[in-house]
Amino acid sequence: MATAQPLVVADEGTVFEEIRRVAAVVGCEFDHATDLATARGRWTRAPLVVVDEDAAIADRPALPTRESVVLVCKGAPGLETWRRAAALGARRVLSLPDDEADLTGAFADVTEAPAEHPGPVIAFIGGRGGAGASVLAAAVAVEADRSTPALLVDCDPLGGGLDLPLGLEHAEGLRWPEVRLSGRVSVPSLIASLPTRGTLPVLSCGRDGEGPTPRALSAVVTAGRRAGRTVVCDLARQAMETTAAVAALADLIVLVVPVEFRACMAAQQVLSHLRPHATRFAIVASGHPVDGVSPARTAALLGPPMVAELRPERRVAATLESGEFALPPKGPLAAAARAVLAELRAPFVAQAA
Template identity: 35%
Template structure:
């Protein structure tokens, strides 16, 4: 499979880089810094020039490997120092060093550990069950041996930590995480500071008594940290058109819309999808039964305009069990099977872009 090379350079450097990329077996992805966050951790390698380095120093994406600095002259010590902070370990002067750049890019194609993957779940309507499914997906991922970062970004919700029975645990909440101006977060440090529902499941939820809203910068930095550290990230989204929701939708591998098999559920879910999920967003639907009017999952998905990912029936005993304690997933119950399907699908989505 042809690997992707993220190219953040001025136009006059693109032709020699295109020759080098083709010779090394890459497909170029040309972007500007502002629009590169999605590709920064997903592409096999990145090429930057001094202007991009200066812009990235302001944005401060997470450090990654396989970053190359190119320039038409001496980049200068300040530029090189900033490039090192981004993860660069080579600098090439073009066009003189084209053959050396081809060699470096070819060497970078050796197998590597990919970044973590991320999924967001959002209810197509109130009471659709997105929070419960998000918690179930996180638990399934832990059972698969993954380290999971479960993020609840609903300022006004009860909190997914309550669903998992860890609301009283000490640890950071969103309002305690102050990240400003494109700052970064270290993945392991974050896990150490968060409440845990299992050895490999850390939860970041809002503080209920806080009046401050969740900051977009904090959400972006946390997503980037989890990806860089190889985590599976599960995000429970509120049904809202907000900067935080849009930032998450733009960052994850897959958006899963959870809806009931009802006419009202379909109508509301169509609004959510139309507002938040553009043509460049990978989105699929999970349909929860029963269906009072006999709507089938495939019909619900077709009406919403998304592929059908999974269907399951509500468990009448689940609300009572949640009131009595934390959510537990039985693999043979329908919720457990649906969560397992979602886990497998997001893993496939991540492998397709890694």
């Protein structure tokens, strides 16, 4: 049996076109009636009814009382608008264009029911530049996507584009400079517009143009979580405003820190910036260990637990340069990715139990 569509009651005209445009943003198809009399037979079956105020002015047939009725008007609603809303049983009155985001959300709630369990959000940041955080973020996203849908989000506009190491620089699809968000994000529409590595969608920064704003990043990460995806974010060390916005949403922030004293001091500064926005951190020690100094001892200088070591891997380095990004199943990179995912998922397993 086909799922009932939302019902829009509006005569052809400007308001109807605006409603249709808003519905298209979240990929919502709807049933259309030009007046309330025509809508009567479909009034109770639709999961949402959106009524143009002009359609409510005419003589109203006796309509059953129901939930999820929205009255749409142009400009600020007056007393008469609220009277018409009350007569229809509409508990919400939305003014266009000011309340476009709310109308987008109403259509999205019908089109995209939330996943039974929200997805986790994990963010990666280097203790210093070149620590390997972007490579580990990509590996974790690829590994996570093997079992549950994931989304890889590039948050670093100065990183050269996360599509490059994945071999997606020539793949069709939108990058951050081309992404236009209006109100709430439709995950199916967004995913369909992005380049993918296998089944993994990647929202990458471009080689030119602007990077994501804090608001845009928050909207995408929240939408991915709501859809039940594992959202993997590669954070910027420079753009701390956008980094803080993602950190506030992350269930776990992983600092990738080379086993060097200076790198640890740099990572300590990164931690001090992030601690006001997040509570759960982990360390991955990268690079070659220094003689006589264990990675665990170096990581202990920072405080958060060390969950993995990431030793250099010649084969991975070669494939990164060629844009193929091989993930050997038994190599250090894959092992680190699995260890990080186990750390991420541990609280979710505990909550489910």
